[in-house]
Amino acid sequence: GLRYRTPRSCSTSSPAAFVDGISRTGSGKCFCLFSGFTGDDNLSPRLLNEVHYRQIRLVGAYGCTRTHIQEAISILSRHKETAQLLIEAEIALNQVPEVFNTFFSKKPLKYIVKI
Secondary structure, three states: OOOOOOOEEEOOOOHHHHHHHHHHOOOOOEEEEOOOOOOOOOOOHHHHHHHHHOOOEEEEOOOOOHHHHHHHHHHHHHOHHHHHOOOOEEEEHHHHHHHHHHHHOOOOOOEEEEO
16 A cells, blocks of 8 residues: 655644654654744753654744745746746645655655645
8 A cells, every 4th residue: 555654743832742742753753843932941851862762853844824825826926937847746635645755755845735
């Protein structure tokens, strides 16, 4: 069957949720943080040891606001021909798991998901 690895993810500015998410992430797996932290909360060195000794890959993803998306659509609309060079393919939602294999092979993701 289809084999892919979905990263565990956290979309919150709460350090407590981040710590909980890391503790639930399996050894050798990937954890994706979708939101930065606010405030000056300190994280325990024990958490970094968990990441280190369990060889967890920690990646971050920048989250865009509605305004950012609107600006991006406007720019892409004005430069359609150039924008086409950025897109690998348009795919259906049920094809997303297959595309995750591309993500983990470190090839760039350039897909539009039709919902």
